[in-house]
Amino acid sequence: MVPTEQIRFTRKNIAKTFGSASESYDVSARLQRFSGKHLMPWLPEQDDLTVLDLGSGTGFFTDLLASKYQRVIGLDIATQMLRFAQANRNESITWVEGDAHHIPLQDNSIDLIYSNLVIQWFNPLDNAVKEILRVLKPGGMFIFTTLVDGTLHELKSSWRQVDDDQHVIDFKTATQLNDVFSKQSCQLVEQKCQDIVLEYQNVIHLARELKGLGANHLANKKNRGLSGKAKWFKMTEHYQDFLEPSGIYPATYRLFSGLVVKT
Numbered sequence: 001m002v003p004t005e006q007i008r009f010t011r012k013n014i015a016k017t018f019g020s021a022s023e024s025y026d027v028s029a030r031l032q033r034f035s036g037k038h039l040m041p042w043l044p045e046q047d048d049l050t051v052l053d054l055g056s057g058t059g060f061f062t063d064l065l066a067s068k069y070q071r072v073i074g075l076d077i078a079t080q081m082l083r084f085a086q087a088n089r090n091e092s093i094t095w096v097e098g099d100a101h102h103i104p105l106q107d108n109s110i111d112l113i114y115s116n117l118v119i120q121w122f123n124p125l126d127n128a129v130k131e132i133l134r135v136l137k138p139g140g141m142f143i144f145t146t147l148v149d150g151t152l153h154e155l156k157s158s159w160r161q162v163d164d165d166q167h168v169i170d171f172k173t174a175t176q177l178n179d180v181f182s183k184q185s186c187q188l189v190e191q192k193c194q195d196i197v198l199e200y201q202n203v204i205h206l207a208r209e210l211k212g213l214g215a216n217h218l219a220n221k222k223n224r225g226l227s228g229k230a231k232w233f234k235m236t237e238h239y240q241d242f243l244e245p246s247g248i249y250p251a252t253y254r255l256f257s258g259l260v261v262k263t
Ligand SMILES: C[S@@+](CC[C@H](N)C(=O)[O-])C[C@H]1O[C@@H](n2cnc3c(N)ncnc32)[C@H](O)[C@@H]1O
Pocket: 011, 014, 015, 018, 019, 029, 032, 033, 036, 054, 055, 056, 057, 058, 059, 060, 061, 075, 076, 077, 078, 081, 098, 099, 100, 101, 115, 116, 117, 118, 121, 122, 213
């Protein structure tokens, strides 16, 4: 069990890191674009719906949802992300600052919740799922993508050869995700899992992209300074084991997509 104070600190930390990435986010969001579009075929055709984009980030997909549905809300924990979204996206969208663990919306008020690459930050996930189901109308849909275990395995294994610290977030397994939904009043009616391998010119390019996405909040603070640099250099040497003949560095993202219906 993670102490409440620690959880609060981590969420504040997540909000801050994503917030500071708001300006650079859209240029380094290759994975997000792919995964978000991947969910489109699951969107209901009916347009008279109230839709929530949970963890809306810069609002790229909130905008797409607003072109399809009548009432769209974008909710995010990071103030700067919301500011960016408000300034750049469709004026009909309602922007709400809030935490997915305490969604500031009424019970049974939402027809569809869309969430692209967000729930991997939720802790504990089952509390956030309870909130998602509370605000959904009966029969309402939650469609999402997330990353699962196996993600960034090249980076994890390269670091493992240098030290025992945690450098990459622990992702849930697909089985753990199924377990979370099986214990709540809902059904995971569709699911897909696939590996997306992105290519990088070097490890610095990968680290920059992870930073641009605000995904670096677990970066180990102990590794700052000279010894940190030496360790980083060693890790990049080990990463060369994965180098492709073309000289490209691969990074694997294991993408899980799900369609949940509230029962
Ligand atoms: C990887 S970004 C994805 C943004 C957007 N869904 C997209 O596809 O471009 C994750 C977003 O989730 C937000 N987030 C993380 N934890 C959250 C929480 N507990 N409640 C609400 N938003 C959260 C972050 O601030 C960030 O904007």
